[in-house]
Amino acid sequence: MKAGRGWLMVAVLGWGAVSLPVAAAEQDPWEGFNRAVFRFNDTLDTYTLKPLAKGYQRVTPDPVEDSIGNFFGNLGDVVVLGNDLLQGKMRNAGIDASRILFNTTFGVLGLFDVATPMGLTRNDEDFGQTLGAWGLGSGPYLVLPLFGPSTVRDAFGRVPDAYLQPYPYMGDVAARNTMRGIETVDTRAELLSAERMITGDRYVFVRNAYLQNREFRVQDGQVEDDF
Template sequence: MLSSGMKRLGTRKIGPVIVTVAAMLSPTWSWATAEQDPWENVNRAIFRFNDTLDTYALKPVAQGYQKITPELVQKGVTNFFNNIGDVANLANNLLQGKVQHAGVDTSRVLFNSTFGVLGVMDVATPMGLQRNNEDFGQTLGVWGVGSGSYVMLPFFGPSTVRDGIGLVPNAYMGPYPYMNNMGVRNGMYALDVVDDRANLLAAEKLITGDRYVFIRNAYLQNREYLIKDGEVVDDF
């Protein structure tokens, strides 16, 4: 079995080159097949576009952000956006019938939003309230919807047909559609994306060989792991 702690790792969202850290640490990649990636030629072209965009735009910005921003401030920003993400975790745990996890999510939001000063400090984790990692793509998987083929989305990165559909309700579980001030909304979203990318700078050093294949297999394996709550048997 894979490490049970793996399912608590990962990123808040998908981005241009978002590689799920939990999956990158997994020991097996061989199970991803051409059958799961029938659109590989198109996917590779989109991957090159995303990778170029990241190399010349997002990554340099993230590196600059990491360099000039004090580590304590970076941690506070990450905690703030994680606290917002816990609302989506709560909604999806309820939709999946995971009442106990939903209770943890509720407690995390309450404690971090109050004692943690709007989530800037994560006071819930030291209390034993571990963060969950749920989204609507996982919810559809729990409901029995198949993943469909692997697809590389422009700007959003690795996905499947099911997870791509799940991006729409995921968006409405966040704050951005409900923010009327366009400047504040765009600025907040931009900071969220840059913070996510900065958190992945160290992890991307783990990528070896064919970057496209590595990221595809990492994504597919981690999604299976999350949907099955860690009940995945190694290939070996």
């Protein structure tokens, strides 16, 4: 998964990753505020981002769409590598560094993912997970405007991760905004089929999925299942 992108991605794609009992209500003391922000995000998505994503998917050939996703995934691997190192996961760091090297060179600036067929499977780390690995609790659940589901810990974790991306170092504002826009629409397009998994109360579904999946990732999958 591409690091740090898409308000719905972690929730939807992570729902089936683990079945953990999460006391979500206890982790969501700001539910009133969070629901209001969730409605704002959902309305914005329904009337702007989702239609753009559908149009993008309709006019973009699949190989081109795959290459765009690979390009931004390669940029995201830099974030993963930085957090591998911060957590002392040197083997994973070697894998992700190799992915960046091979995909940037043989994969033509990341347009083609040549590393995965070589057995170099992408890891998934961000600074929120790094803080969790260092022993910092997640804090309350928090829905961020535009960015979507998070926790207090993960919200602060977005800041260092942002400096491992190219955007802060791009002087051309038009080029920076264009890249961000393409990345956002491409990410949203990937979710058009996956979002059908959402059932019942959309807010509760996304919240529970996010919290469960983040716990699973922070613990590197080593979470006890009470069932």
